[in-house]
Amino acid sequence: MQISAAVTRSAARPPVLETLELDDPRAHEVVVRVVASGICHTDLFAPLMYPLPAVLGHEGAGIVERVGSGVSKVRAGDRVVMTFGSCGGCALCLQGSPAYCEHGHHLQFGGSRDDGSKTLRQGSEAITGSFFQQSSFATYSLATERSVVKIPAAMPFEAAAPLGCGIQTGAGAVINNLRVRAGASIVIFGAGSVGLAAVMAARIVGANVIIAVDVNLERLELARSLGATAAIDARADDVVGRIRALTGGGAMYAFEAAGQVESISAAIECLRRKGVCAIATVPKMGEPYAQTLLPLLVGGKSLLSVLEGDSVPDLFIPQLADFYLAGQLPLDRLTTNYAFTDIAHALDDAHHAQGDQARLADGLMH
Numbered sequence: 069m070q071i072s073a074a075v076t077r078s079a080a081r082p083p084v085l086e087t088l089e090l091d092d093p094r095a096h097e098v099v100v101r102v103v104a105s106g107i108c109h110t111d112l113f114a115p116l117m118y119p120l121p122a123v124l125g126h127e128g129a130g131i132v133e134r135v136g137s138g139v140s141k142v143r144a145g146d147r148v149v150m151t152f153g154s155c156g157g158c159a160l161c162l163q164g165s166p167a168y169c170e171h172g173h174h175l176q177f178g179g180s181r182d183d184g185s186k187t188l189r190q191g192s193e194a195i196t197g198s199f200f201q202q203s204s205f206a207t208y209s210l211a212t213e214r215s216v217v218k219i220p221a222a223m224p225f226e227a228a229a230p231l232g233c234g235i236q237t238g239a240g241a242v243i244n245n246l247r248v249r250a251g252a253s254i255v256i257f258g259a260g261s262v263g264l265a266a267v268m269a270a271r272i273v274g275a276n277v278i279i280a281v282d283v284n285l286e287r288l289e290l291a292r293s294l295g296a297t298a299a300i301d302a303r304a305d306d307v308v309g310r311i312r313a314l315t316g317g318g319a320m321y322a323f324e325a326a327g328q329v330e331s332i333s334a335a336i337e338c339l340r341r342k343g344v345c346a347i348a349t350v351p352k353m354g355e356p357y358a359q360t361l362l363p364l365l366v367g368g369k370s371l372l373s374v375l376e377g378d379s380v381p382d383l384f385i386p387q388l389a390d391f392y393l394a395g396q397l398p399l400d401r402l403t404t405n406y407a408f409t410d411i412a413h414a415l416d417d418a419h420h421a422q423g424d425q426a427r428l429a430d431g432l433m434h
């Protein structure tokens with residue numbers, strides 16, 4: 069079928085809307101009419117590592133248009149959010165950690181279906197699709213049955229879209245990866261959408277001390293209004309010392325969502341003994357981590373890597389939708405709407421840290 073999609077042809081230039089041909093759904097695939105799509109940090113650096121020309125976008129939400137053979141989870145007309153791809157058959161999927169699927173890297177970044185076949189073209193030219201098994205910067209997406217999750221009728225698409233990656237990652241880091249308990253203390257580095265989702269989740273689980281650290285005072289203010297009990301300007305002197313003072317000697321948990329080597333070091337150092345630090349970013353991609361691991365090793369501390377908040381999307385996304393509908397996850401306060409035709413502007417704003425979860429309300433939703 070013909071679709072309109074934002075095609076990125078160069079890492080140096082914003083995408084342009086073009087008409088493409090989308091493959092028909094095969095067995096266990098679903099075509100979704102995209103109504104809204106989030107912009108996540110990964111969309112911003114993907115042009116540097118993804119085969120171009122390509123259609124990016126991996127936080128799509130919309131209405132099922134048609135389904136391939138064997139699909140039983142959804143049918144045409146269902147309201148869904150699209151999330152990351154997972155194979156369903158590897159040891160990690162079977163153990164209930166599809167976010168760490170052994171095929172995950174290929175499924176999110178391989179530019180094709182799991183079997184290697186391509187899904188988008190323009191005439192005889194292949195366009196790379198299947199980004200996170202969706203490529204949602206388009207009027208229609210081809211998703212796998214495994215990666216679509218139904219959302220409640222009352223959930224607006226604009227709020228549902230970021231549940232597919234950024235919000236799931238931040239909230240899941242707190243609820244699934246760290247399993248933060250009531251009464252605990254947690255420090256969250258980075259008050260972008262992922263960090264703010266962690267702040268809201270920490271409040272939901274009843275953490276007693278929730279400290280947000282960022283360089284942006286406006287974001288720190290927002291973090292406070294969403295549940296942070298303290299906010300620290302990362303440029304201030306002795307950030308670790310201030311965290312120790314606020315937590316009576318050190319935090320039980322730290323979550324790093326700022327993507328800075330310095331904040332990873334601070335996230336480890338600010339922990340009390342046996343504290344746990346979760347990292348959701350890849351700072352300075354590929355460069356060695358030159359800091360000492362001593363603070364980690366002498367204190368019985370742990371470090372873990374967060375992928376998609378260790379979410380089982382079929383369980384966790386409905387839970388997050390319930391939190392939203394109950395007013396506990398006020399995503400509307402984090403996001404800005406743009407028309408789909410204004411995607412270059414939205415990406416530019418996201419680049420300039422106006423909110424990396426800027427939503428795209430599809431201008432062609434009618």
Ligand SMILES: [Zn+2]
Pocket residue numbers: 154155156157158159160161162166169170171172
């Ligand atoms: Zn798997």
Ligand SMILES: [Zn+2]
Pocket residue numbers: 108109110111126233234
């Ligand atoms: Zn993402």
